Amino acid sequence: MGSEAxxxxxxxxxxxxxxxxxxxxxxxxxxxxxxxxxxxxxxxQCRDASLADDLLQETFMQMHRSRRTYQPGRPxxxxxxxxxxxVYLMKRRSAGRRARFEETLAADARSSDGSRDALDTIAEGxxxxxxxxxxxxxxxxxxLMHHVEGWSFVEIAERxxxxxxxxxxxxxxxxxxxxxxxx
Amino acid sequence: MxxxxxxxxxxxxxxxxxxxxxxxxxxxxxxIPLAVAIVxxxxxxxxxxxxxxxxxxxKAWGFSFGQALAGLVIIGVALRESIPGRGLSRGxxxxxxxIGLAIPFALLAVTASAFNVGPEPGHALEEGIGCFxxxxxxxxxxLIAAAWLAARAFPMRPALAGALYGLGCGLIADAGLRxxxxxxxxxxxxxxxxxxxxxxxxxxxxxxxxxxxx
Numbered sequence: 001m002g003s004e005a006x007x008x009x010x011x012x013x014x015x016x017x018x019x020x021x022x023x024x025x026x027x028x029x030x031x032x033x034x035x036x037x038x039x040x041x042x043x044x045q046c047r048d049a050s051l052a053d054d055l056l057q058e059t060f061m062q063m064h065r066s067r068r069t070y071q072p073g074r075p076x077x078x079x080x081x082x083x084x085x086x087v088y089l090m091k092r093r094s095a096g097r098r099a100r101f102e103e104t105l106a107a108d109a110r111s112s113d114g115s116r117d118a119l120d121t122i123a124e125g126x127x128x129x130x131x132x133x134x135x136x137x138x139x140x141x142x143x144l145m146h147h148v149e150g151w152s153f154v155e156i157a158e159r160x161x162x163x164x165x166x167x168x169x170x171x172x173x174x175x176x177x178x179x180x181x182x183x
Numbered sequence: 184m185x186x187x188x189x190x191x192x193x194x195x196x197x198x199x200x201x202x203x204x205x206x207x208x209x210x211x212x213x214x215i216p217l218a219v220a221i222v223x224x225x226x227x228x229x230x231x232x233x234x235x236x237x238x239x240x241x242k243a244w245g246f247s248f249g250q251a252l253a254g255l256v257i258i259g260v261a262l263r264e265s266i267p268g269r270g271l272s273r274g275x276x277x278x279x280x281x282i283g284l285a286i287p288f289a290l291l292a293v294t295a296s297a298f299n300v301g302p303e304p305g306h307a308l309e310e311g312i313g314c315f316x317x318x319x320x321x322x323x324x325x326l327i328a329a330a331w332l333a334a335r336a337f338p339m340r341p342a343l344a345g346a347l348y349g350l351g352c353g354l355i356a357d358a359g360l361r362x363x364x365x366x367x368x369x370x371x372x373x374x375x376x377x378x379x380x381x382x383x384x385x386x387x388x389x390x391x392x393x394x395x396x397x
Contacts, residue, residue: 022200024191031186057190064194066337068201069266078268086267086339154395164395 012076020067030076031060038084045088055091059084094150101147105178131181135174142167143174207266210332211259217325218251218355225321225359232365242294247358250286254354257283258329261347265336276343283350284380287357291372294361301368311375314364318379322349322356326383330390341391349387353380 012033018026038059043052062083070079105128132140141160145151146167151159156167186194204210226232235243260279263269271279302310329348338344357376366372 020201020203022198024195024198027191027194027198028186031191032184035184035186057187060186060190061193062337064197066267068203069336070203071206071266071269072203075268079266080268082267082270082339083337086337157395 009075009077013073016067016070016076017072020070020072027060027064030063030080034080035060038080041081041084042088045085046091051091055084055087058091059087062087090152091150094146094152098147098150101175105182127182128178131178134181135177139170139174139177142170143178146171147175204266204336207262207269208259210262211255213332214255214258214325214328217328218255218358219248221321221325221355222247222251222359222362225317225356226362229317229363231362234365235362238294243362246290246294247362250290250358250361251355253283253286254325254351254358256351257354258325258332258348258351261329261344261351262332262336264340264347265333265338265344267337267339270339271343276347279347280350280384283354284377286354287361287376287380288372290361291367295367298367298369301366301371307371310366311371311378314360314366314371314375315379315382317363318353318356318360318376319382321359322352322379322383325352325355326387326390330387330394333391334394334396337396338391341396342388345387345389345391346384347387348391349384350380352387353383356380356383 012030015026015029015033019030035056039052039056042055042059043049046052046055059080063080066083070076132143135143142156145156145159146153153164153167153171156162156171157164160167162170232243257279260271264271264276301307326349329352330345333341333344333348357380360376360379364376366375
């Protein structure tokens with residue numbers, strides 16, 4: 001590592017320490033130091049500019065939530081990039097889950113004869129909407145947040161002020177109710 | 184580049200002085216009293232192996248506490264793996280698991296004079312299940328503590344971190360078990376003792392995947 005890089009890493013360590021001490025200016029400095037590089041990295045991973053922007057924000061939120069895992073004196077850059085990579089992987093997983101869920105719903109809604117026309121499609125859409133309306137509001141909310149919007153259960157729990165297991169249970173029961181109603 | 188206002192506001196509203204986690208090695212040391220209690224309680228609550236006097240202090244107590252120490256080191260490695268940016272390379276992870284799994288068998292090879300001491304005919308399964316159960320139950324307190332310590336960090340590969348601390352906890356429990364069971368036949372040692380360690384690894388991996396990270 002060159003002396004410039006070492007100096008820069010030392011500065012980042014100092015900013016990180018100040019951030020742990022609760023200084024918002026340190027967050028600004030860290031954002032200024034990492035945002036550009038991280039956005040480039042995330043864009044390279046997901047190849048979608050608007051998604052990269054979302055992931056960048058989520059990375060800084062996750063850095064904030066996990067800031068106590070930073071070990072003072074150690075390089076900041078690997079810590080930040082590891083979090084960014086994890087945020088990207090989580091997003092990719094939730095997107096895959098959402099795609100599978102939509103596929104399952106579509107398969108559930110399809111009739112056994114397999115012949116589909118526009119009218120069938122509309123009817124299936126109606127059936128899904130009706131089934132969704134029949135799911136209790138709290139379960140519907142958790143179901144949509146997880147399977148449609150791609151939120152993780154931890155995020156849902158934080159957002160709704162409930163426990164992670166409660167979020168999982170609500171989403172699971174919501175899906176089960178939908179399946180029953182679509183049969 | 185400035186942070187977007189909404190992101191900055193969210194951070195600012197939640198920002199307060201935060202004490203960083205202790206280094207992984209120090210956090211692993213917190214488990215020493217628990218490890219000692221597990222090693223002592225396995226034979227203490229039942230009985231000590233019949234050849235305790237014959238194998239001597241070093242091979243009995245020394246090796247057991249050595250194995251428990253190795254378990255703690257592996258838990259320390261798992262806690263390090265749980266910190267973003269400090270993950271192990273594949274080679275290091277594989278080597279840690281291989282060494283961890285080899286330790287009980289290496290100690291057995293040094294301790295045992297012959298590998299023919301085993302359960303009476305017809306009781307092999309029963310005795311094997313007995314040792315597996317004792318080891319698995321003894322590992323639970325350490326597993327709970329290690330899982331909590333690891334989840335307080337933010338493991339990027341929770342299954343790997345969990346498997347590692349499960350291995351460490353399995354070794355600690357087995358360190359007590361070897362003061363209790365004097366069987367040396369390979370099938371009993373592999374399935375009853377080794378199986379419990381592998382079981383602890385599997386439970387650790389599953390637990391780490393399930394419990395929410397900080």
